[in-house]
Every structure is written in structure tokens, then in C-alpha cells.
Amino acid sequence: MADLVYRKIMRDLKERIFNQEFNDKKLPDERSLSESYGVSRSSIKRALNVMAQQGIIFKKRGSGTFINPLYLKNQSLFNYEGTNLGVTDSFHLDGKRPGIKLIDYQVIPASKELQQDLFLEPDDFVYKIKRLRLLDDEPIIIETGYIPIKIMPGLTPSVVKGSIFNYLSEIEGKSVTKSFMSILAEPSNQQDQELLGLSDKEPVGIMEGIFFLDDGTPLEVSNMRVHYKYLKYNTFVSLDEE
Amino acid sequence: MADLVYRKIMRDLKERIFNQEFNDKKLPDERSLSESYGVSRSSIKRALNVMAQQGIIFKKRGSGTFINPLYLKNQSLFNYEGTNLGVTDSFHLDGKRPGIKLIDYQVIPASKELQQDLFLEPDDFVYKIKRLRLLDDEPIIIETGYIPIKIMPGLTPSVVKGSIFNYLSEIEGKSVTKSFMSILAEPSNQQDQELLGLSDKEPVGIMEGIFFLDDGTPLEVSNMRVHYKYLKYNTFVSLDEE
DNA sequence: TTTGAAAATTGATACGGTCCAATTTTAATC
DNA sequence: GATTAAAATTGGACCGTATCAATTTTCAAA
Numbered sequence: 001m002a003d004l005v006y007r008k009i010m011r012d013l014k015e016r017i018f019n020q021e022f023n024d025k026k027l028p029d030e031r032s033l034s035e036s037y038g039v040s041r042s043s044i045k046r047a048l049n050v051m052a053q054q055g056i057i058f059k060k061r062g063s064g065t066f067i068n069p070l071y072l073k074n075q076s077l078f079n080y081e082g083t084n085l086g087v088t089d090s091f092h093l094d095g096k097r098p099g100i101k102l103i104d105y106q107v108i109p110a111s112k113e114l115q116q117d118l119f120l121e122p123d124d125f126v127y128k129i130k131r132l133r134l135l136d137d138e139p140i141i142i143e144t145g146y147i148p149i150k151i152m153p154g155l156t157p158s159v160v161k162g163s164i165f166n167y168l169s170e171i172e173g174k175s176v177t178k179s180f181m182s183i184l185a186e187p188s189n190q191q192d193q194e195l196l197g198l199s200d201k202e203p204v205g206i207m208e209g210i211f212f213l214d215d216g217t218p219l220e221v222s223n224m225r226v227h228y229k230y231l232k233y234n235t236f237v238s239l240d241e242e
Numbered sequence: 243m244a245d246l247v248y249r250k251i252m253r254d255l256k257e258r259i260f261n262q263e264f265n266d267k268k269l270p271d272e273r274s275l276s277e278s279y280g281v282s283r284s285s286i287k288r289a290l291n292v293m294a295q296q297g298i299i300f301k302k303r304g305s306g307t308f309i310n311p312l313y314l315k316n317q318s319l320f321n322y323e324g325t326n327l328g329v330t331d332s333f334h335l336d337g338k339r340p341g342i343k344l345i346d347y348q349v350i351p352a353s354k355e356l357q358q359d360l361f362l363e364p365d366d367f368v369y370k371i372k373r374l375r376l377l378d379d380e381p382i383i384i385e386t387g388y389i390p391i392k393i394m395p396g397l398t399p400s401v402v403k404g405s406i407f408n409y410l411s412e413i414e415g416k417s418v419t420k421s422f423m424s425i426l427a428e429p430s431n432q433q434d435q436e437l438l439g440l441s442d443k444e445p446v447g448i449m450e451g452i453f454f455l456d457d458g459t460p461l462e463v464s465n466m467r468v469h470y471k472y473l474k475y476n477t478f479v480s481l482d483e484e
Numbered sequence: 485t486t487t488g489a490a491a492a493t494t495g496a497t498a499c500g501g502t503c504c505a506a507t508t509t510t511a512a513t514c
Numbered sequence: 515g516a517t518t519a520a521a522a523t524t525g526g527a528c529c530g531t532a533t534c535a536a537t538t539t540t541c542a543a544a
Contacts, residue, residue, distance in 0.1 A: 062537030
């Protein structure tokens with residue numbers, strides 16, 4: 001994973017940028033980079049494309065490649081890194097201790113909507129798993145997930161008390177690297193208030209969507225009701241389509 | 243813009259997918275596509291990569307390329323299209339009539355934070371523009387923006403009553419295609435409640451961040467307090483880095 | 485000094501090739 | 515039949531080239 005040419009270039013360039021090596025905010029041109037790194041221009045282009053997509057640099061034809069001034073100042077914003085997409089990975093908040101409390105666990109027939117979203121047959125069953133996510137014993141997320149039985153036959157309550165995605169990758173060698181999510185907000189309902197310790201004037205953030213396995217199999221439909229103070233979704237958007 | 247090879251391939255493939263031409267949910271292999279379209283495999287790869295990044299297809303080495311079942315069902319979710327990033331473009335809600343009410347307009351010295359975010363000198367000035375966005379006369383967003391004077395010397399109140407981004411692209415030929423945004427939620431404050439017609443139990447969604455010009459110049463620091471019923475941010479996330 | 489055309493620079497698109505790695509298919513063996 | 519090994523399939527990485535398009539630089543003419 002780490003020995004790809006274009007990734008090595010990226011790592012090195014990021015470091016050089018961070019070390020202020022390019023004090024005019026401009027990178028060398030692609031042909032020079034190609035020569036100095038001793039790799040093809042295609043690989044340079046690939047590295048620069050990814051970095052541009054992440055918002056670290058801007059490219060302008062005829063002019064050159066420029067460093068995003070914000071990258072130097074606020075590098076942390078540009079690190080969407082992580083090995084997985086699950087909550088256990090996403091909220092790596094400053095060494096706080098994550099916890100899970102199992103609220104509900106049952107096996108139910110898949111509803112029409114779940115059949116569609118998870119690509120199931122009418123007689124398929126799913127786990128319904130409702131959990132409370134904690135950070136240093138403080139509740140922050142009410143998470144309700146639906147997972148097809150036939151994909152994870154071994155999903156026992158004891159497994160569910162830990163990270164399902166980690167279990168998947170460690171035990172079954174499958175990884176969850178893609179998701180389609182919607183983010184929105186709502187007033188908190190009574191259950192939110194009880195479980196998350198909110199007043200009736202405090203809202204919840206909602207992240208709902210579908211997690212996919214590597215090969216595109218829909219794994220889980222998830223609905224997360226997040227304590228509003230812990231919801232902060234950062235994103236760099238580019239309309240360039242590549 | 244529309245005559246690029248890889249885009250033509252993308253358009254055609256999307257249409258063929260939508261027409262159920264690949265009823266086994268599997269696309270032809272790259273080499274066949276290359277031959278049948280009469281283009282190089284590289285171009286096929288490029289088209290497929292972009293489509294994979296958009297979540298339309300999944301690729302699996304050794305196995306093939308597969309259609310995301312959700313694409314057929316819910317195609318609208320996969321259209322992040324648009325020519326600009328501004329609010330005027332983002333919320334194209336079903337032919338509703340957008341409107342703008344100017345609340346505040348002044349020229350002020352750039353604060354420390356603005357100096358950093360917009361890359362300004364200590365003696366630079368910015369416009370502070372506060373506007374209420376309407377949809378069919380219903381208020382949905384309180385938008386506060388800061389734009390450097392030196393970038394848009396001609397930003398008069400009359401311009402500000404319309405779309406600033408459209409003005410930029412039509413009059414000055416510059417386009418805003420990149421942004422760095424954070425999305426979060428908060429209880430509504432009194433002003434939110436008055437301007438957006440919310441009760442004290444209803445929250446606002448907040449989208450704040452920086453808009454960039456094509457060449458990487460930071461154009462605007464923006465803070466949008468959105469009526470919670472209108473905040474819905476859809477996104478496909480992939481950890482594959484390309 | 486200013487203007488404007490030509491030249492140089494620089495990223496973008498596209499081609500086509502080599503080799504590799506994961507997976508599936510096929511065939512052989514027990 | 516089941517198991518295993520070999521072969522074929524299929525996407526991934528990387529290289530090097532040719533041509534184009536936007537921008538900047540150079541330099542001669544006015």
C-alpha cells in the first residue's frame with residue numbers, strides 16, 4: 001500500500017510543502033519533477049491530481065502548480081485519513097476512550113426499503129442493531145444499523161458490543177471503504193434527549209446512509225443520531241470531476 | 243467541455259447502464275470496451291475511475307467492473323452536477339423561485355482570522371455582506387460572507403442583491419469551482435428564529451468555509467445558517483484515494 | 485515607453501505499451 | 515466427487531510519447 005510510486009511522490013511533496021521548501025508557493029513544473037524524482041511524468045501527474053483533489057494544491061494550465069495557502073496553516077483539515085469508514089475510526093477524538101452500549105439486538109424480516117437498499121429478496125432477514133456510542137463514558141451517538149444475515153452469519157451480540165467493521169476486516173478479511181451518506185439536522189426527540197443528555201432545545205445531527213464492502217456489496221443501512229456538539233463534517237469540494 | 247473522449251465514454255456508459263443494457267450488473271472488461279469504443283484502454287480507465295469515484299460502479303481486480311445497484315434505483319443522488327458552487331446553484335429546489343434580501347453591507351478591516359483565511363495583509367479591507375436567502379419568499383438561509391476588496395473592487399450593493407458568483411463569471415470571467423466546507427448543527431439563536439421563522443426548539447444547520455477561485459485564490463469566507471429542513475448534504479465517500 | 489505578435493513555458497488529453505496481482509476458470513489428479 | 519495445480523481473465527501501476535491549449539515571457543516595431 002505504501003510502496004506505490006505516486007504515493008511516495010505525494011508523501012515527499014507534502015513534506016516539502018510543509019517544510020516551506022517552496023517559499024514562492026509554486027511547485028516545480030511537471031517535467032522538472034519527473035526528472036528530479038526519476039519517474040515518468042504520468043506518475044507526477046497522478047500524484048498532483050490526487051493532491052489537487054484533496055485541495056492541497058491548485059493547478060493552472062500555462063501557469064504552474066500552486067500550494068493552497070490554507071494547507072500550511074491548517075494541515076489537520078486535509079487529513080481525511082483512516083483505514084475504515086466506521087464510527088470507531090471516524091471520531092478519533094484526541095485519545096478519548098470510545099465505548100459501546102448495546103440497546104437493542106434482533107433479527108427481523110427486511111422491509112421493502114431495506115430490500116431495495118441492501119439488495120435483498122423478500123424473504124431475507126436482517127439484524128437490527130441499536131447501539132449507543134460513548135466517548136469517555138459520555139453518550140454521543142445513537143446508532144441504528146441493519147445488516148443482512150446472509151452477509152454476516154456470525155454476528156452475535158458479543159461481537160456487536162465491539163466494532164463490527166473491525167470484526168469484518170480481522171475475522172473475515174473484508175473491508176468497508178465506501179459509503180453513501182446524507183447529513184442533516186433535526187430537533188431532538190424525547191429519546192435523543194434521554195440517551196444523549198440533551199435539552200429539548202438542543203438538536204441532533206443525523207448521518208444516514210449505506211456502507212459498502214470493497215466489491216460493492218451493500219453491507220449496512222445506518223442511521224446515526226449524533227449529539228450536535230460532536231457533528232462536524234469537513235469536506236473539500238471541487239467541481240472539476242477529476 | 244463536452245467533447246472529451248473520456249467524458250463521452252462516461253455519458254454513454256451511464257446511459258447504457260440506465261437502459262439496463264448490462265442486466266448482469268457487470269460491465270464488459272476494459273480491453274473489450276477499449277476495442278468496441280475504438281479508444282485506448284487508458285481513456286476507458288479514466289472514465290471508469292471517475293465513475294467509480296462517484297459511486298456509480300465498483301471495480302474489482304481479477305473479477306470485473308460492477309454497477310452499483312443503487313444507481314439504477316436512485317440516480318438523482320449521484321448527480322452532484324452544477325456549474326458553480328454558490329447557493330444559487332446548490333439549492334435548485336424543484337423550480338422554486340430563489341430570492342435575496344440584503345440585510346447588511348459594509349466595508350471593514352480584515353480581522354486576524356480573515357487575514358489568515360483569505361491570505362490578506364494587515365491593512366486590507368473586506369466587504370461584509372449579510373443576506374437572507376429566500377425560496378418562494380420563504381427564508382431559508384442567513385448568509386454572512388467576507389470578500390476582499392482588492393479581489394472584487396466593483397462589488398456594489400446592487401450587485402450583492404443578486405448572485406455574486408454569477409456576476410464574477412459573467413462580468414469578470416472568473417469561476418468558483420472549489421470550496422472547503424464544514425457542516426454542523428446548533429440550536430437556533432434569537433435572530434435565527436426571527437429571520438428564518440423557527441421556534442426555539444428548532445435548530446439551524448451551519449455550513450461554513452472558504453470558496454476559492456479556479457487558480458486557488460481564496461475568494462470568500464462564508465457562514466450559512468440554514469433552516470434545518472433545507473439542509474441535506476449528500477456525499478459518496480471512498481477511502482481509495484483515487 | 486507602449487503595444488502587439490511570436491516564442492517559450494506549462495499543464496491537459498490521449499495513445500499504446502509492459503509488467504504485475506487478484507480472481508476466476510479450467511484441467512488434472514487423487 | 516473433491517482437491518489442487520495450472521492457465522486464463524481482468525483490473526492496477528507505471529512508463530514514454532505526441533499533440534494541444536492556456537498562460538507567460540520575450541522582443542521587435544511603433
